[in-house]
Amino acid sequence: MALNTPALIAAIVFFILTLAIGVWSAWKTKKDEKKSNQIELAIVGSRRMSMLLGLFTTTATWIGGAYINGTAEITYLPRGGLAWVQAPVGFTLGLSIAAIFFVKPMRSKNYMTMMDPLQEAYGNTMAGLLFLPSLIGDVFWFAAILASLGATMSVILDVQSDLAIIISAVIVLIYTLLGGLYSVAYTDVIQLLFIIFGLWMCVPFALINTASESITKTAIKEFYQDPWIGRIETDYLGKWLDDIIYLSLGSIPWQIYFQRVLSASTTTKAKIASSVSAFACIFMAVPSVLFGAVAASTDWNQTSYGLPTPFERGEANLILPIVLQYLCPTYVSIAGLGAIVAAVMSSADSSLLSASSLFAYNIYKKILRKKASEKEIMLMMRFSMVAFCSAAAGLAFLSHSVYDLWFLSGELVYALLFPQLCCVLFIPNTNTYGSIASFLCGLILRLLGGVNALKIPPVICYPGCRLVDGVYVQLFPFKTFTMLMALATQVVVSYLIAFLFKNNIVPINWDICNVMKDKNCSTPLPEVEPEGLQLNALSMNSNESDD
Template sequence: MALNIPGLVAVIVFYVIILATGIWAAWKTKKEERKGNRTEVAIVGGRNMNFIVILFTTAATWVGGGYINGTAEIVYLPSKGLAWVQAPLGFLSAFIIGGIFFVKPIRSKKYVTMMDPLQETYGNAMGSILFIPSLLGDIFWFAAILASLGATVSVILGVAGYISIIISACTVVVYTLLGGLYSVAYTDVIQLLFMMVSLWICVPFALLNPATENIFYTAFNGSYQAAWIGNIETEYIGRWLDDFVYLSLNSITWQIYFQRILAASSTWQARITSCMAGVLTAILAIPSVLIGAAAASTDWNQTSYSSPSPAERGESSMILPIVLQYLCPTYVSVAGLGAIAAAVMSSADSSLLSASSIFAHNIYKKMLRKKACETEVLCIMRISMVVFGSVAAGLAFLSHSVYDLWFLSGELVYALLFPQLCCVLFIPNTNTYGSAASFLFGLILRLLGGESTLKLPPVIRYPGCRLVDGIYVQLFPFKTFTMLVSLTTIIFVSYLTRFLFGKKIIPIRWDVCNIMKESKPHNLQSSSEEQIDLRPSSINISHLDGHT
């Protein structure tokens, strides 16, 4: 494929703008660091970031390359369709649930990261173990979206994918390293604006192409493949609900979410921002839906792409860049590429900052070097950015394998980390024994459900488990079932061990986690800004009814 010189120049200009914005934000960070805690400025923006900036950076983080590419792909797939596009509504639910239930308790003690309450309750050792699935999720996510960008660039610009992966990773690492959350947030604003404008420019060209039939007709009467509106067969309802609840609850349990919540100047602002970001995230899926519908309504024989169709060639995952390349003019497809690049970078920098923040603050500062000064912690944070960024860039060349590993790590966060976070925030007297038992049991139960990525056949075949194309598919909502079992385990084991030690049924000298020395319930002393009472009598267990 010939090199697209105008497109390449446009993309280079875009990268220069983003890098310049990140460097400007780094200068602003230096000014803020003179006013207070340097680590807090780098990680949570000094807790006084602008409302609009937080709103845009929160939405931009979730609207990544996988989000806009994946939405178009699902709408286009003959076996899926719009009925299976769950991410927009799932993220909307997640942000509303997070804003209502999680914002106040996580802000009450001015935590710096999501891991702080976990370490405070279960100890540093257990906290470091709980960090592992979160770290893997951030790295695999970074790698997956870099891989998505590399594939897109190769289609539209004719440039080798590995070049865009390396350049994008280096750009993200540089401005994130220099400015922390300020650089990430302000570049996210530019990226989100560019993304919104660019994608909407592409939509009318894709819909009005002569090869594309009216999408309102093909929504229910597919001309070239199945109707793109899709449907949910009765036997797949359990799987659909499992995926939706997973998205609605698991999306909360990430440092990238709490990093923005903690950066707000007040609890009220954090709650409003969370809910509005959910709405904005859902709206930003509309262009991708329309592009996917256009692809499903196109006679590809009338385009230079020719036959067979992308679905028949196994290129459904690339449907968005294919539409931009073959249904839009060159200058429009370049704008669409810019939108994808913006989406990728807005998510990549957030995952990089998330992983390095937790490592520097929770692992290095709290465990390895408790007397480390602010300068040392920031230095470690920046070194970890380079290391994690390099690892993610290397993994990006694995392409589909990285996507599989990202999905698996996300499911582990859902099954292992979400129940633990719920307990430390809403349920008193859970302890390290319950946490360890829940982590171990949840991990085993999830792996026994099977995982094609690791070539693990399901040992536990839940109701509806079937063999599809040589791979076992669980139709039972086993991800949510595993999460609920993990949640039940931590509560049961925590109260059981406290009872056994309290009644001297087990000798106190065997209490290696010293839970009996902490006889009073978790009392998260509130800051002067807001007070929260977590005594047993005041806990509302109904808060646990929701999850991502």
């Protein structure tokens, strides 16, 4: 296949347009720097984001390249189908649940990041531990969507995917470095518009292509492969429910989401933006589902793609760009390419800003350099952006492997962070001991359940565990079971430790985490260091004076 020059020109124009908008928003933001705290402006936009802008940026953040490509792929797969397209449903439920339960307690207290309440409640050491799954999740998510873009451009433009990955990463890095949250938010607006119009413009052309049967017929009848509507076998019901709950609740404890919530001008506007974005996720999945259905209904021998089919060639993950390239006219496939590029960049910049915000504010400022100046923190935030962007671009070259690693990191966020966030917001008096126990419980149980991405077989074979195509599959909802065990462990250990200290069953001077400081105890509390990190022996003199 020869180089697709028109599509290449269109991609270059889109890159330039996105960069121009990012630079413009950065210049616009500079005017507010003298009036606002630079850190607050970069991370939460000085909490002045309008509801409409919040709606656009929240929706664009979730509608990434992996989202629209993955939805089409699952719909197309013979063993998948619409019944297994769970991400749109999961994200919709997650954003709705977050709007109802999580927005108010976070936004009303004016936190700067998602990590703030955890750091306040459980201390700096636990904040450092909890930062790790969040960082890994953001970097792997960034890498996965860059890999998605590289694969798309290799199909439509016939260029090396590495080049597309590098160019996209550099452009995202430049405007995020310059403008922080507002650069990300304003570029999200143009990117979401590209996604909407680009994808929907391609849908009619793909549907009417003569090489394809009507998708209404192939939904329930077998033509070129299994019906694309799919089905959920009884044995797989537990796994299906596990994935839905994981995608719903596991999509909440991410800084990329709470960054939008905390930047809203009011709690009400944050709730509305989150709720509307939930339904926008479903709407934006429809074109991808249709593309997957068309691919499953196509006689590829009637196209220039030929046989064997994309599934037989192992190219099911590229089914969306393949449909655009071989079932749509050239000028239409260009619009689709613009939509995919836009989807990738709208999520990539959010992941980059999320990871660097947590590191600069919660790790560097609050742990490593408590007396650091505002200028120094901003410098460290930009330095971390470069480091994280470079790491993500490097991982993107792994292609298929990076998707598996991202799924693993997402499951770790679900098992380790979601219970912690629930406890700190809704269950009073949970403490650092419970937090540590929960972290260890969630981590160990998840790893013992097997890690296919790292070729680690399961140590714990839950009911229904079986070997499918050389890979162990847990049919029991073990991801949700792991999360619930971590949650229960945090509550039980927290209250048990508090009971033991209050009743002097365990000496109060063993409280190395200072969880009983300023609590009503049956015995006098010892004096502690301000940071709560060193033990102090009980003084006999001070006890006598207290008496």
